[in-house]
Amino acid sequence: MDDKPVAYRASLLHFTDDPAWNDNAFQWHEDGLLIVRGGRVQAAGDYHQLVSDLVPHAKVIDCRGKLIVPGFIDTHIHYPQTDIIASPSSGLLPWLDDHTFPGERAFADPAHAAKVATFFLDELLRCGTTTAMVYCTVHPESAHAFFEESDARNLRMIAGKALMDRNCPSYLRDTAEGGILESERLLKKWHGHRRQMYAITPRFAASSTDTQLRLAGELAQAHPDVFVQTHVAENRDEVAWIKELFPDARSYLDVYDRVGLMRPRAMYAHCIWLDDHDRKRMADTRSAAAICPTSNLFLGSGLFDFASADAARMPLTLATDVGGGTSFSMLRTMNELYKVARMGGVHLPAMRMFYLATLGGARGLQLEGTIGNFASGAEADFIVLDPHSTPLLTRRTAQAGSLEELLFAFAMLGDDRAVAAAYAAGCLVHARDAASLTKSEAPGNH
Ligand code: GUN
Numbered sequence: 201m202d203d204k205p206v207a208y209r210a211s212l213l214h215f216t217d218d219p220a221w222n223d224n225a226f227q228w229h230e231d232g233l234l235i236v237r238g239g240r241v242q243a244a245g246d247y248h249q250l251v252s253d254l255v256p257h258a259k260v261i262d263c264r265g266k267l268i269v270p271g272f273i274d275t276h277i278h279y280p281q282t283d284i285i286a287s288p289s290s291g292l293l294p295w296l297d298d299h300t301f302p303g304e305r306a307f308a309d310p311a312h313a314a315k316v317a318t319f320f321l322d323e324l325l326r327c328g329t330t331t332a333m334v335y336c337t338v339h340p341e342s343a344h345a346f347f348e349e350s351d352a353r354n355l356r357m358i359a360g361k362a363l364m365d366r367n368c369p370s371y372l373r374d375t376a377e378g379g380i381l382e383s384e385r386l387l388k389k390w391h392g393h394r395r396q397m398y399a400i401t402p403r404f405a406a407s408s409t410d411t412q413l414r415l416a417g418e419l420a421q422a423h424p425d426v427f428v429q430t431h432v433a434e435n436r437d438e439v440a441w442i443k444e445l446f447p448d449a450r451s452y453l454d455v456y457d458r459v460g461l462m463r464p465r466a467m468y469a470h471c472i473w474l475d476d477h478d479r480k481r482m483a484d485t486r487s488a489a490a491i492c493p494t495s496n497l498f499l500g501s502g503l504f505d506f507a508s509a510d511a512a513r514m515p516l517t518l519a520t521d522v523g524g525g526t527s528f529s530m531l532r533t534m535n536e537l538y539k540v541a542r543m544g545g546v547h548l549p550a551m552r553m554f555y556l557a558t559l560g561g562a563r564g565l566q567l568e569g570t571i572g573n574f575a576s577g578a579e580a581d582f583i584v585l586d587p588h589s590t591p592l593l594t595r596r597t598a599q600a601g602s603l604e605e606l607l608f609a610f611a612m613l614g615d616d617r618a619v620a621a622a623y624a625a626g627c628l629v630h631a632r633d634a635a636s637l638t639k640s641e642a643p644g645n646h
């Protein structure tokens with residue numbers, strides 16, 4: 201890689217803490233400079249303070265009029281559901297049976313998996329998401345295909361093969377021991393391979409036997425730096441079913457807790473139907489919640505209780521949950537997050553939503569310092585947001601009287617069109633208007 205620094209001049213925003221609890225949680229430089237060297241952040245600050253640090257003739261890319269923020273982090277998404285997004289259903293369980301499981305069948309074929317992974321990563325990058333925590337199907341081939349495509353682009357991605365040994369079609373079923381062995385093989389190959397990371401992925405408690413969950417917990421304990429991801433307390437019918445399947449558990453979350461699956465680097469999607477005891481366990485074990493508002497509204501699952509989650513100080517992150525979720529865009533996801541919180545009587549400032557989509561995700565994944573902000577030495581994953589991407593956004597942002605108002609307009613009115621460019625480890629990986637770029641800036645030329 202070219203080791204000469206490249207600097208980007210734009211407005212810069214990134215977080216150093218959660219603005220809910222700290223009034224000095226962000227750094228904002230209206231005329232800012234982000235200096236990138238060797239794929240990492242060398243410095244971020246005011247243009248006029250930093251420009252003198254640049255070596256003579258250093259390349260400065262002029263993005264004035266735009267806003268640079270860290271790449272979005274989507275902590276829960278299913279790449280094999282790309283083609284069944286927008287499939288209506290009366291609720292989670294029929295949606296799984298009628299759309300999701302049949303759609304996942306084709307991922308036994310590595311060629312199909314590779315094609316979908318390519319489209320999926322293109323779509324994430326178009327939306328400004330540079331890191332995602334991703335479900336593959338039960339087939340190890342689907343995980344290999346995903347990691348190969350992600351690695352080829354040098355993206356920092358987390359993924360895992362779904363574990364599911366019951367309550368699903370036979371064509372998607374592994375065995376308790378077989379699924380764990382496959383997971384172990386995958387994590388040995390991919391976890392820590394360049395920027396790829398592995399997540400042990402029991403799909404949800406209903407589709408794993410107690411034995412498989414126990415073995416997943418043992419595998420997690422043998423690999424403390426590996427991730428864990430699953431679903432919990434998403435839908436009322438699902439919660440009732442879990443109670444039947446695990447009559448001795450105190451709660452749905454307790455099914456995972458008692459096998460050692462709650463810990464730092466564990467990501468729990470949805471967390472809607474938790475009680476305060478569960479919320480305290482999430483906080484005490486530093487397990488993180490992936491809040492999935494577009495999915496929860498689309499499937500009619502329920503409204504995430506922001507006030508109770510904050511009262512318990514649960515680690516919170518934001519996620520699309522495509523294909524239950526209806527958009528790859530974290531800006532669109534903020535839009536619906538805001539309304540879900542509003543329904544619970546909570547006003548979520550845009551600052552908090554941008555935190556959740558960047559440093560909050562990194563913290564939930566225990567990846568602060570690696571991704572999520574512009575700390576010196578962090579990997580240079582960032583996006584360029586364009587306030588002039590639509591006529592309405594242009595008009596509304598022109599009237600923004602504060603940074604909060606500007607960000608709120610992006611959160612309510614923005615989508616993939618607002619993302620002018622995305623960079624991963626300092627390399628351009630998406631450009632909305634490819635024609636406007638110089639040759640050396642074209643994606644892939646690095
Ligand atoms: N619960 C178990 N599997 C799934 C899934 O694929 N999507 C969602 N939203 N919930 C689930």
Ligand code: ZN
Pocket residue numbers: 276277278431469521524
């Ligand atoms: Zn999901």
